[in-house]
Amino acid sequence: MVTIAEVARHAGVAPSTVSYVLTGKRSISADTKSRVRESIRSLGYQPHVHTRGLGITRTNVIGLVLPLRAGTYVPAVMRFVTAAVTTARRYDMDLLLMTADDGLPALRRAANSALVDGFLVLDVEKEDARLPLLRQLSIPSVLIGRPAAARGLTCVDLDFEAAGAKCVEHLADLGHRSIGFLGAPSAVYRRTTGFAHRAMTGFSAAAMRRGVAATALSVEEDHDSVLRATEVLVRAHPSMTALVVHNEAALGGITACLRAAGRHVPGDIAVVAICPDELAERMSPPLTSVRLPAEELGRHAVELLVAKLDGRQPPPLVLLPPKLSRRASTPDPVDHAPAAVRQ
Amino acid sequence: MVTIAEVARHAGVAPSTVSYVLTGKRSISADTKSRVRESIRSLGYQPHVHTRGLGITRTNVIGLVLPLRAGTYVPAVMRFVTAAVTTARRYDMDLLLMTADDGLPALRRAANSALVDGFLVLDVEKEDARLPLLRQLSIPSVLIGRPAAARGLTCVDLDFEAAGAKCVEHLADLGHRSIGFLGAPSAVYRRTTGFAHRAMTGFSAAAMRRGVAATALSVEEDHDSVLRATEVLVRAHPSMTALVVHNEAALGGITACLRAAGRHVPGDIAVVAICPDELAERMSPPLTSVRLPAEELGRHAVELLVAKLDGRQPPPLVLLPPKLSRRASTPDPVDHAPAAVRQ
């Protein structure tokens, strides 16, 4: 291993001089400087990561904090990783995937040892335990998600409130006057996960604005629960002609469950999903959906972090606007469709 | 910042004693141990990774070398990453995704600066420029792939030779006597990529053993090339009743192309693919396939690396046996099928 001492010997100077050439913290004669540079090159010297007093030298590594808790759906997380790693490459940076269940010690370790230049944090909860630490660390971080107290932090997220609203707008424009909402498992709402809550809020508020009847229900992950929820909705609200689904697990069986409850998609009931585009496209019939833009979120997150590392002051919050793609599950109203019923 | 010295003072012992309590590298009296532990807790001590003598202490980070060259199909690579990151977590290790196009400087940097404990190298070519460096580095590495000179290195790969053979065996068992092979683009064979070559070799050798007529063709990635290749095969070998396809890009259009050449799958011609299972399942008709087990390769690779880090001596080469899943594209022979023709 080639050390600073060897470089110094090779260049005929003191170790400290080499250090100063590297850090630029004091002026060095052009002659010495070039001699040291030459030695560095010819010996192939590489600074040793574990001995940088203050993070003066960048590591060009971004710490991506993604706890692999039980129940984490890894492929979904990987969509973020793919986007982040691709974007990071454009800035000549690498990604350290930090998957420890309890992030705190790992975060502290990585920050203190100057292993990474900054953090990207996934899976952010409303009252996230990691926030105080992140604020206090010397290296910057960007959150994917939207905690309650974002003060002093940078966040990227989909505007889930607008997403919920957009679903309602689309359906109301098509003439629907009674709309159901199938949300995440109730545990998600009980935890302070935020995004689920915000989508539901957006949905309800938009329904009020448009004078549309709205009924929201949380749905567990098992098939039975989906079946029961749809039946409840259909029975209690026979005039309901549209459904918004914000639950990827439930999505797979939704058409079949509605059919079991006596409703045909899209003839009897229209469906809009909030989910990744690929998923919506692959359903039969293909579902109109507001997309969950993992790719864009990942890309923006990296770009925000790079901006902070460069000393720029990026906006504290980037909220991606929702984009609705219309597919077969929300056709134009036809004459023989069940009459829309005013609330 | 709480240091080991402060903990020592607080517990009334020497710094080294604290260190030994932490590392467990020598026996400490139960009394002292608990006193030190108590001090650590009450002072909130966090080890500072910044100063570990020689790379004796591990960083618990694995460097995953995956050059994101132009043309790299990221989702395919991510299948390895997913498997690797999940397995690494089980050993309490993290993954550093090193995506620089030219791996050499990055490899050297990571190794010299003790950023990672070892490397996992993807995308290994037969004469890989990184091999000499990897051999000479002080940290271990595991290759996914199979270079020509594997001496001193550890490799994991699918046994592509057996995979090619397995396709032939299956088809020969069904009575086919003339089989075609559509391989990777010719550039892949010209480059020393190995796996393509080995699959083809296995195919040809098995055909010889079984006394089956074999015709191999390389296929470019564009649709036209697929069309042309199938036509050539069908025309030149009218008695051909089966096809082995080792080319993911060509797979999508293969059924249509055969149809255009006047052959129906599986009525007129049977098809076996070497590709990920998901892909084969989603085709219509679903294709019999030998699966490309990215998940297992990733898992094995991490496990081999961990073994080396623990000072164990893992086998230098793990060759996963091919697994053939039969699907609709290779039905049992029926009476009205074209008569099998002996060579």
Place this chain on the structure above:
DNA sequence: CTGAAAGCGCTAACAT
């Protein structure tokens, strides 16, 4: 402008 030398927090010989 440059060297010598004292640490940084920690580990591992070498002592007892």
Place this chain on the structure above:
DNA sequence: ATGTTAGCGCTTTCAG
């Protein structure tokens, strides 16, 4: 079973 001490590679005083 524990303490003492000499480094690890690098930065940063302190002296010229």
